[in-house]
Each structure stands twice: as C-alpha cells, then as structure tokens.
Amino acid sequence: MPQVTLTVNGKSHTVEVEARTLLVELLREKLRLTGTHVGCDTSQCGACVVQMNGDSVKSCTTLALQAEGATVTTIEGLAKADGTLHPMQEAFREYHALQCGFCTPGMVMSAIDLVEKHPQGLSEHEIREGLEGNLCRCTGYHNIVKAIGAAQEVMHGRSATLAPAHAAE
Amino acid sequence: MNAPVVFEGIGASPKRKEDLRFLSGRGNYTDDINRPDQTYAVMLRSPHAHAAIRGIDTAAAAAMPGVVAIYTGAEMVVGSLPCGWLIHNKDGSPMNEPGHPPLAQGKVRHVGDIVAVVIAETRPQARDAAEAIAVDYEVLGAATSMAAALAPGAPLLHEGAPGNVCYDWHIGDLAVNQAAFAQAKHVVHFELVNNRLIPNAMEPRAAIGDYDRTTDQHTLYTTSQNPHVIRLLMGAFVLQIPEHKLRVVAPDVGGGFGSKIFHYAEEAIVTWAAARINRPIKWTADRTESFMSDAHGRDHVTKAKLALAADGKFLGLHVSTTANMGAYLSTFATSVPTYLSATLLAGVYTTPTIYAEVKAVFTNTVPVDAYRGAGRPEATFLLERLVDIAAKQTGIDKLELRRRNFIPADAFPYQTPVALQYDSGDYQSTLAQALKTADWDGFEARRKAAAAQGKLRGIGISTYIEACGIAPSAVAGALGARAGLYEVGAIRVHPTGSVSVLTGTHSHGQGHETTLAQLVTDRFGIPLSQVDIVHGDTDRVPFGMGTYGSRSLAVGGSAMVKAMDKIVLKARRIAAHLMEASVDDVEFDRGTFRVAGTDKTKAWGEIALTAYVPHNYPIEEIEPGLDETAFYDPKNFTYPGGCHICEVEIDPDTGAIEVINFTAVDDVGRVINPMIVEGQVQGGIAQGIGQALLETCSYDADGQLLSGSFMDYTMPRADDVGTLSVATHETLCTHNPLGVKGCGEVGAIGSPPAVINAVVDALRDYGVTHVEMPATPAKLWHIINSGRQLAAE
Numbered sequence: 001m002p003q004v005t006l007t008v009n010g011k012s013h014t015v016e017v018e019a020r021t022l023l024v025e026l027l028r029e030k031l032r033l034t035g036t037h038v039g040c041d042t043s044q045c046g047a048c049v050v051q052m053n054g055d056s057v058k059s060c061t062t063l064a065l066q067a068e069g070a071t072v073t074t075i076e077g078l079a080k081a082d083g084t085l086h087p088m089q090e091a092f093r094e095y096h097a098l099q100c101g102f103c104t105p106g107m108v109m110s111a112i113d114l115v116e117k118h119p120q121g122l123s124e125h126e127i128r129e130g131l132e133g134n135l136c137r138c139t140g141y142h143n144i145v146k147a148i149g150a151a152q153e154v155m156h157g158r159s160a161t162l163a164p165a166h167a168a169e
Numbered sequence: 170m171n172a173p174v175v176f177e178g179i180g181a182s183p184k185r186k187e188d189l190r191f192l193s194g195r196g197n198y199t200d201d202i203n204r205p206d207q208t209y210a211v212m213l214r215s216p217h218a219h220a221a222i223r224g225i226d227t228a229a230a231a232a233m234p235g236v237v238a239i240y241t242g243a244e245m246v247v248g249s250l251p252c253g254w255l256i257h258n259k260d261g262s263p264m265n266e267p268g269h270p271p272l273a274q275g276k277v278r279h280v281g282d283i284v285a286v287v288i289a290e291t292r293p294q295a296r297d298a299a300e301a302i303a304v305d306y307e308v309l310g311a312a313t314s315m316a317a318a319l320a321p322g323a324p325l326l327h328e329g330a331p332g333n334v335c336y337d338w339h340i341g342d343l344a345v346n347q348a349a350f351a352q353a354k355h356v357v358h359f360e361l362v363n364n365r366l367i368p369n370a371m372e373p374r375a376a377i378g379d380y381d382r383t384t385d386q387h388t389l390y391t392t393s394q395n396p397h398v399i400r401l402l403m404g405a406f407v408l409q410i411p412e413h414k415l416r417v418v419a420p421d422v423g424g425g426f427g428s429k430i431f432h433y434a435e436e437a438i439v440t441w442a443a444a445r446i447n448r449p450i451k452w453t454a455d456r457t458e459s460f461m462s463d464a465h466g467r468d469h470v471t472k473a474k475l476a477l478a479a480d481g482k483f484l485g486l487h488v489s490t491t492a493n494m495g496a497y498l499s500t501f502a503t504s505v506p507t508y509l510s511a512t513l514l515a516g517v518y519t520t521p522t523i524y525a526e527v528k529a530v531f532t533n534t535v536p537v538d539a540y541r542g543a544g545r546p547e548a549t550f551l552l553e554r555l556v557d558i559a560a561k562q563t564g565i566d567k568l569e570l571r572r573r574n575f576i577p578a579d580a581f582p583y584q585t586p587v588a589l590q591y592d593s594g595d596y597q598s599t600l601a602q603a604l605k606t607a608d609w610d611g612f613e614a615r616r617k618a619a620a621a622q623g624k625l626r627g628i629g630i631s632t633y634i635e636a637c638g639i640a641p642s643a644v645a646g647a648l649g650a651r652a653g654l655y656e657v658g659a660i661r662v663h664p665t666g667s668v669s670v671l672t673g674t675h676s677h678g679q680g681h682e683t684t685l686a687q688l689v690t691d692r693f694g695i696p697l698s699q700v701d702i703v704h705g706d707t708d709r710v711p712f713g714m715g716t717y718g719s720r721s722l723a724v725g726g727s728a729m730v731k732a733m734d735k736i737v738l739k740a741r742r743i744a745a746h747l748m749e750a751s752v753d754d755v756e757f758d759r760g761t762f763r764v765a766g767t768d769k770t771k772a773w774g775e776i777a778l779t780a781y782v783p784h785n786y787p788i789e790e791i792e793p794g795l796d797e798t799a800f801y802d803p804k805n806f807t808y809p810g811g812c813h814i815c816e817v818e819i820d821p822d823t824g825a826i827e828v829i830n831f832t833a834v835d836d837v838g839r840v841i842n843p844m845i846v847e848g849q850v851q852g853g854i855a856q857g858i859g860q861a862l863l864e865t866c867s868y869d870a871d872g873q874l875l876s877g878s879f880m881d882y883t884m885p886r887a888d889d890v891g892t893l894s895v896a897t898h899e900t901l902c903t904h905n906p907l908g909v910k911g912c913g914e915v916g917a918i919g920s921p922p923a924v925i926n927a928v929v930d931a932l933r934d935y936g937v938t939h940v941e942m943p944a945t946p947a948k949l950w951h952i953i954n955s956g957r958q959l960a961a962e
Contacts, residue, residue: 018293020293028200028201032203033194034194034196034198034200034201035193035194035195035196036194037198037371037372037423038200038373038455039371039372039373039423039456040455040456040878040879041455041456041457041878042456042878042879042880044878044879044880044884045371045456045879047371074194075192075193075194076193076194076195078193079193085192085193089192089193092188092192093184093185093188093189093192094184096184096185096844096845096847096848098188098191098192099424099678099679099680099848099849099852100370100371100372100421100422100423100424100677100678101187101188101190101191101192101196101421101423101678102196102198102370102371102372102423102424103371103423104191104192105194108192124892125888127887128887128888129887129888131886131887131888132886132887132888134887135371135879135884135886136371136887137369137370137371137424137426137852137856137884138371138424138678138848138852139848139851139852139855140851140852140853140854140855140856140885140890140893140916141855141885141886141887141890142851142855142890142892142893143848143851144887145887165844166182
C-alpha cells in the first residue's frame, strides 16, 4: 500500500493508505481525529472542512495521497496548548452559533479561512455568501453569521476582545 | 458553598456547557466510537421501488477479501419493526398493520429497502463485496403517489392492506358539522398539498452492535433521540432480548428533528449480527443512504372547507386528508396526521364544530413519520392559508378576521371540539407585539418603495397554536399510543454537594446539559459548573421516554422538579436535626437552610456531606444518602402559540425570492434560557422557510428518488435565510411545576403559512389564491409570466 507523509496539527505522520482513501478517512480512522465530520457524499455540506496548506478544503473530496507533504490543521489543532480558544471558537460559543455541534468543526474551519482571506472585513451579506459551502440544520445560520462578524474584528486586530453577544444585538 | 456570583438560574443565558467539547472536536458521536476488533457493515439496498426477490447469490461476494459474513432475510428471521400507535377506522376496526422485516423477506417495497448486510474487516471491503452480490429481482409495478396507490388496479404493496389503505379515520360529529355549513353565509374551499420533506439532520444515522458472549450482554450505540424506547422496541418486539441484557447508548447526536426517534432496521441488524459473529459491527449511513432510509416528513393532500357567518365568525370546518405512510409503518407514523394534526384544527379560533377524516395510504416510498412539528405544521398551514383566503373572499381584513375569531384570553381553560383542552394563551397580545415589531402599518410604504425598484413585495401573517409536551399517558393511551409518555429525573447529590442529573430525555442540539442544569442551580443555589446532566445511556439512566414533541423541559424538567422536591424535604430533615429544630421550622432557599426567624443556618454542602457521613445523624428515622428519583406524567399537553410575520420580495424578471424580514413572537411559557430559546426558534423558522421556499422530496412514477442528494434537494443555506427577529411573550403553562410549554417546534410550525401568505400577497396582482410549497423561483416566474401574458392579451 502507498504511504503518505503529512503534518497534522503540528505533528508529522507517515501512514499507509489505499489509493482511494480520502483525507477525511485518514484523519478520522488512521489518526483518530474524529472532530472532522462527514455529513454528505457530494461535497455539499462542509462538515469535513479542514485547512490544508493555508486553504480550507473539503477533506471528503481530497484523496489522502493529495496531502503528501501537506500541513493540515483540523478543529483539534485550533486552540492553544493552554486551552485558549481561537477567536472563532470563542465567538461561536459566545454567540450560541452551534446546537448539535456536528456541522460546527467544518463551519469554524471555513469561517476562519473566509475571514483570513478578507482582511478588509466582511459584511453580513458577504458572510452569508461565503458560507455557501457549509450546511447547518439547527441554527438557521443567524447566530453563526453574528459570530463570524464578531470574530473577524478580533482576528484582524481591530478589537482586542470579542464583543459580547447581547451588547452586539 | 456560596451562591453563584453570576446568576445562572431560571431566566439567565449562561453559555452552553456542551459547547467547549463540540468546538474542540471532542464531541463523541456514534461514528466516532470504535470498539476493539470492530468490523464494518454495508447495507445492500434495493434499486427498485417494488420487486419480488427471486434469488440472492452471495457466493462471489463472500469469497472477497476481508468479508466476515453476509446475511439476507433468509438468515435473519426476527420480529417486525413495530408501530407504536394503533389507529382505528371509522367503523371501529383496527388499522391494517403489515409487517416490516429489518431485512427484506421475498419482496422489496421502496428504493432503499435493505436486501442484505455485508460485514467485513474494513468499510471499503464491505462496500466492494456488496457490489458483488447478485440479486434476481422481478420488478413489479410501483405506486409512488397516493393517487396512484388508491387507483383501481393499483399494485398492492401488502397482502394485509387491501387497496393500499392503512386506515380511514375520523374525528368530530359529521351531522353537527353539516348543519353548521347549512347555516353559513360564506363557504370557503381550499385544496392543498403539504410537501414531503427529508429531515437531513447533519449527522447521518449510525449504529454499532457489540456483544459479549461470556455475559450474553448486547450493546447498541446508536444515533437516537430516545435510547430507552429503542431498547424496548428492539428488545421486546424485534430481537427478543431481555432488557437487562441489552444496553442502548445514544451518545452525542448530531441533530434529530424527529428522524432519530424511530427504531430503524439497521439498529436491529447490527445488534443481531454482532451476536452471530461475536464481534462489534459498525454501520454508518452515507448521505445517499440517509435520503433513501431516514423517515421522511409531511406529505399530506388535503381538501378543506370553512363555514363563516356574515360577520366573519367561523361556524364550522371540514377537512379531508390523505396521508402518505410510505412503504411500511414507521414507529409513530400513524399518529402524525390524526392525533397530532387533526386535533389542532381549531387553531387559535373558536370554531364550534370541526370534522376531519384521514385516509392513510401505503406507497412505494420511504416510510413517512414525525418531522419537526409532526402534524401541527400541516394543521397550521391549512388553517392559516384558509383564513387568508376567507379574508379575501369575504372582504374582511385578514387581521380583523383573525381577531374576531380568536379564543379570548379570559376563556381558558378552553375546550376545543377536537379533543384538546388549551390551558393558557393570549393571542391578541402576541399578535399585537408581532405587528408592532414587524411594523405592519408601515408595510404599504415599503411595498411602494419596492415596486419603484421593480420588485414585488408581500407580507404574510400566521397566528398559530401547537400541542406539545407529549404527553399524558392515559390520554395518549386512549387515543391509541402503545407506550406511556412520562419522563424520569434522577438527582444524585454527591457528598461534597455537586450534582449529577440522570434524565430520560436526550439532547441532540437542544442544550439540555445547560438548560436542565439551570433548574438545579436555581433550586439548590449551586453554580452551574457543579451540575452535570447525564443522558443517553440505558445502563446509567432509569427508564425514560426520550426527546420529541418539545417534551424535554415540560415533562423531563418537571420530573427533575419532583425529584428535587424530595431532596429538599430530606435535606431539611437533616438540617433540622443538625440545628436541633423542628423540620417545619427549617426553610430552604437557594443553598441555605435556615431556622425560620433566626440566624441559625446550614449550607448546602454541609447537609450533603452529613447525608453521606452520617455520624451525627437520625439514622433510625432517615436513611443516609441524598439521591432521589421521580417520574412525571403530565396532566395535559402544553400549548405554545404565537404570531409569525414574513416579508418577502420577488424579482418578477427571474422569480427569485428573498425573505426580507421575519418576525416571530412566540409564547413558549416560562423561558429558562432565553439564548437557547432564541436559537431553537431561529432554527425552526429556517426549516419552515426551507419547506415554504426550497425543499421538496420528489419521486418519479417508477418510484426512483429524484431528490436523493444535497445536489438535488435544496437545503436552506446561510444566504437563503435572512435575519430573524425572535421574541417571546410569556403566559405560563398552568399544569406543570415550571410553567414551561416548549420551544423546539414552534419555529417550524408557525412559519410556513406566514411565508406563503407573504408570497400570495406579493402576487396579488396576478390572480393567484395559493402557491404550493415550495414556492421556487421557477414556479413564481411561471405565475408572473403567465399573468403578464394574460394582461397582454
């Protein structure tokens, strides 16, 4: 079986995979990083989104072998070693932007990439359009959009702390 | 222990206790669980809607790498997946109740019906082998629509269901109803389809069967909203496993919306097969399987007529519905169009006579069952569209027509003509608040401004009620339920005063770990961090009935209150002993026991410790420990209600439609956590907007599922749902100790008619009285375009 070597959340792994093994299968089944989820089989729902070489990718539509030499960050790799959450994680918690939690890892990973790629800032409309590749069945998106709007201020250094949810409304 | 500095009790919005693990990738969903020596199952599903199985050749597949076992209906001969609700026909005879074998027995009845299970060392190996099984099908004619299934000479799905009819049921006094119509000044007729939906919780269903031969112990990990119900149904009816030998675990579950209430074939298959091979077996649906095997929702075709007096007072309502059951009876399917829908046809109105009849029909489609709202959205959509149509026909303003017919706030308890007795509500107030928030009076100016931009703007309203907090066992039993519907709460106070709550309800997004803990914080005066909610494991939690019908707080929370009452009583007796006072003189308030009128106090932690270290203790009179269990059976359903207002804008050139504003004012009774209530309502509204504008399940005449993936079935995305204005207006439930009503389903119940009423309003110059859901751009464009042609001619 072919081998793939990649760095996941700062740790290097060399893993034997089948040629058809998907990146998400490698993460979930070989590395037991089960925070990345599979919600569909048509690359529509975004529950599987991870960051690979600085871009968000759908790990259900990426072959493990395509990740050769890649640097991958999953939801498990976002918080600091001391447990401090990434501003996007913190914003999702503050704004009640998750309910069942299943879409959440992919939603957070997509949101981080969306914000990072738009240093000039995103309007509510742009955030909604930017979430086109992620489905959530629980929240109605309302609080997800608010959370991303608040998180971008912290991520871009325009605000030192996250705006509290009720003050923002 | 001191009272918390930040108030975290009833009415506060602390951040959710469950969020940290979900945000860190540390959730524990069924597919995240791996058992030692685990194998993987793949279900071979029928590609045909209706076919006889002439033979199944598994020889080639069995010889493939990694294959451990293959089973078909020939090997797995077990009990039928049971239906939990018996409905009777008009003549009093019981419904037709054909069997539902987990693995097909000689015949398949819908695309997705399971023909064989392949178990292998890896999932890809199982999938490869499944493709190598040769099934000899004799394809039979399919009846996909209800009209096709009821037509003379239609293909027969089940020998035991002549004419493909499950039941022909009714409620109400037809003669009285006919007399009301004879008196009417106006009779308004309306026919509609309540579109079939596919629930699509984001986590696909999964199940792991595990078996220990040395103890004869079976374990099922499953994506369920109600693990005890699954244990009861599967253990007692399908596999004949006694309950002490069967553990069902529903860990973190990624959304349910009703679709994870039901006992599914795959659960029985992996449990049964794991014992055969003596190894754990994991099955996880891919989304394609979810589409063709999760129970679908809605799918009613209805004819209704409303009788009105000259002044607009409703005199009578007559409703005839055909309801699609799909190919087999799912767990609660039979109750949805009957006791969960027809009983809501009074709505918020004083209609004196209501007659409803429901014919339930088998078709070659996936079984249909409860989906968020379950019956109440269908009743609400019918009523709230009918009232708008009646307003137009009679020339009475749509708000005025509603107000004239509202049940007055001083008329509670209010007995409807369709069995239910509403305990409380204030429909004029929720209406007034919503009209103000939505700036109803300013709409005509907004319509004009939109028209100036070439857009068609419309506003729609819905004033609704629903019945939830399911349910009084005796009432449900009298109506055909085959189970009780109480709930359990077990409260364990630990020696140092922290608390574990064992609840029979199950959280799959609702935030019970926070809301239920707030009840304890509020009563015992301990911080939220000192309270953990345990759910989803039949080995840890006493027998409970699970989460559906917005029942967790109204029924499960009330059970907790009863258990906390017992604990407080016992703790006061211990405190009385320590303070050498009479128990009647010991008061308890949020963490402090006090001898009334004195400064003698004992803290919560001291009493807890004394209960477990009973050195100075009235051991002859009181047992050690501080651990109580209570079961609560509700006295009535709860009746949330409210008003939803939707404003839409349609681009006449493309048919594209946008929800501009959505306002909801809901009376869900006492609000425990406003943040969570808002989130529940927002999510429900998004699903309602989905039903109204985007979603529909589509089969072709041969029974092929056309909307079988997220490429084909339009789920609401972030740019389909605008900003949602959600508020509450409390009237308290009068019969449960918390005064709560339930908030899980109101969004999905109240919103679809508000959206379609807005669509029809936007199209008022185009001569339409109704637009079937979903009101897609294509449908709207055709309406507008044909209207333009009419105008041109």
